[in-house]
Amino acid sequence: MARFVTVAKADSIQPGQMVKVEIDNLPVAVANVGGTFHAFDDTCTHEDCSLAEGELARTVVTCPCHFAEFDIRTGAVLAPPATVPLKVYPVRVEGNDLQVEF
Numbered sequence: 001m002a003r004f005v006t007v008a009k010a011d012s013i014q015p016g017q018m019v020k021v022e023i024d025n026l027p028v029a030v031a032n033v034g035g036t037f038h039a040f041d042d043t044c045t046h047e048d049c050s051l052a053e054g055e056l057a058r059t060v061v062t063c064p065c066h067f068a069e070f071d072i073r074t075g076a077v078l079a080p081p082a083t084v085p086l087k088v089y090p091v092r093v094e095g096n097d098l099q100v101e102f
């Protein structure tokens with residue numbers, strides 16, 4: 001059953017920054033876009049690269065390996081070679097706790 005898991009302090013992730021966290025041993029990326037947080041699977045759906053090590057341009061993440069692009073709000077693929085959308089997760093901030101529903 002889904003529950004909210006505290007993954008970081010909200011003020012530790014600056015606008016424009018992405019970090020990789022682990023929830024139940026699954027790598028999840030959390031991004032701060034102008035004060036709004038988004039969480040999504042850290043592993044690119046193309047191969048096995050960490051998206052948190054890629055580039056973030058507003059709500060678009062570019063994979064560092066072969067440059068697939070995803071919309072981190074929806075998980076939609078915006079540029080190949082990836083074809084499978086990313087899984088995204090609801091995020092909330094409780095006090096200064098950044099929580100991901102997982």
Ligand code: FES
Binds near residue numbers: 046047067
């Ligand atoms: S592993 Fe991400 S584009 Fe290939």
